[in-house]
Amino acid sequence: MDWKLEVVVLPVADVDRSLAFYAEQVGFVVDVDRQVSDTMRIVQLTPPGSACSVTFGTGLASTEPGSVKGLQISVSDVEAARSQLAERGVDVTEVRHVGEDGTWAPGKGGPWNSFCFFDDPDGNGWALQERPSGP
Incomplete structure (x- = not known):
């Protein structure tokens, strides 16, 4: 099923x-x-x-506006997706990745480790994550 x-x-x-x-x-x-x-x-x-x-x-919904966090969308090109959002007026972070020390570092990382983040007008939180190319 x-x-x-x-x-x-x-x-x-x-x-x-x-x-x-x-x-x-x-x-x-x-x-x-x-x-x-x-x-x-x-x-x-x-x-x-x-x-x-x-x-x-x-x-x-009976929950508070803006209370949903961690929604995630995978994209083939995080930099292009980020640019598209920024061009449309969305307040989106720069591309970053989780560094070897476990903290956020600027720029792209390895497979599944490149992100940018934005919130909707109420504060519901989104992440864009670059997926590896291929099947």
Whole structure:
């Protein structure tokens, strides 16, 4: 039996602001933006090429906006992805890696060891991680 992570719910304070951030600045594809009732709105977006989406809205999450940390997306070129985010106005860190002493060091590291980080407007935390090329 396959177990597939399909959707992660993000707690946000302002649905329209978050929709603009994820769609226009980060570049996620808008799958759903539906006002279900007076008390429920569902917005779902998917990173390009991903099988997992994020969703937020009203009437969905009972956690504090910005409380989700450690969301991670793998990319083929972390420097290009970082540049794309920065060009779109996202406050993203420089590329860094975990050094031999266990602390963050500037620049790219070895396989699976090159990252940059950003937060959404509420503080939900994301990492981009470069995956090795190949199958």
